């Protein structure tokens with residue numbers, strides 16, 4: 041299906057979704073979030089797709105929710121339509137890995153969208169921030185919760201309370217992004233990472249994602265037990281026999297997602 045606010049390309053098992061509202065620095069409006077949710081759902085259902093990449097432009101990953109669209113809404117409007125709740129859920133429940141490729145601004149809902157992905161690779165031009173405080177509101181797509189888990193209370197609190205932006209170097213130092221690369225190499229580096237993931241067993245990849253995400257939702261002992269059970273369950277797969285057998289035989293594993 042043709043989208044108006046995003047572009048979607050599936051190539052070699054990787055689904056690249058690009059936010060595409062250049063005139064508004066990719067501000068997230070209702071149409072874009074609906075299209076994004078639909079694209080993620082389709083990628084999830086598409087058996088060819090083994091990894092998703094979410095990117096913006098060189099200037100902006102996304103400069104936040106569309107303030108112009110939101111500014112006229114009332115409490116009753118946003119509460120009854122549960123503004124962006126359903127759309128955010130599409131990303132949060134996706135079981136395939138999603139990499140965020142962030143260049144330029146990732147602010148407000150843009151920063152929150154990046155944090156919903158499984159990891160963030162940032163260009164050296166990236167700027168992260170939660171400036172909702174300047175608009176007289178609070179973050180609404182998980183920013184107070186996820187940023188705090190990534191960078192700790194003190195830094196998260198400062199960013200949310202002052203609206204200060206964080207550059208790429210600080211974001212890497214604080215654990216918000218997995219690594220920083222030169223802007224010109226961002227997509228090459230992200231696609232290489234995505235490609236690597238597509239070569240693994242899809243069953244093991246899904247189990248890794250589930251297990252790491254579990255660490256946010258449960259106690260250490262429950263999380264460790266969940267991980268051990270998943271590890272043991274892997275021994276019911278052909279890919280475990282293939283992966284370990286290939287290592288012993290000193291050859292490349294040929295995973296079949298079984």
Ligand code: CO8
Nearest residue numbers: 063064065067103104105106107108123147148149180181
């Ligand atoms: N919404 C709408 N339009 C935007 C946004 C935005 N968030 N950001 C930029 N734009 C538009 C500008 O209005 C401008 O359009 P126009 O030329 O028609 O006036 C165009 O993009 C270019 O922007 P600037 O001219 O401002 O570009 P600069 O390079 O001077 O500045 C900045 C770039 C610093 C990024 C600046 O645009 C800015 O501060 N943007 C707003 C950032 C912001 O406040 N983001 C948070 C928004 S609120 C939010 O995200 C809440 C999410 C939770 C919602 C969930 C509900 C449940």
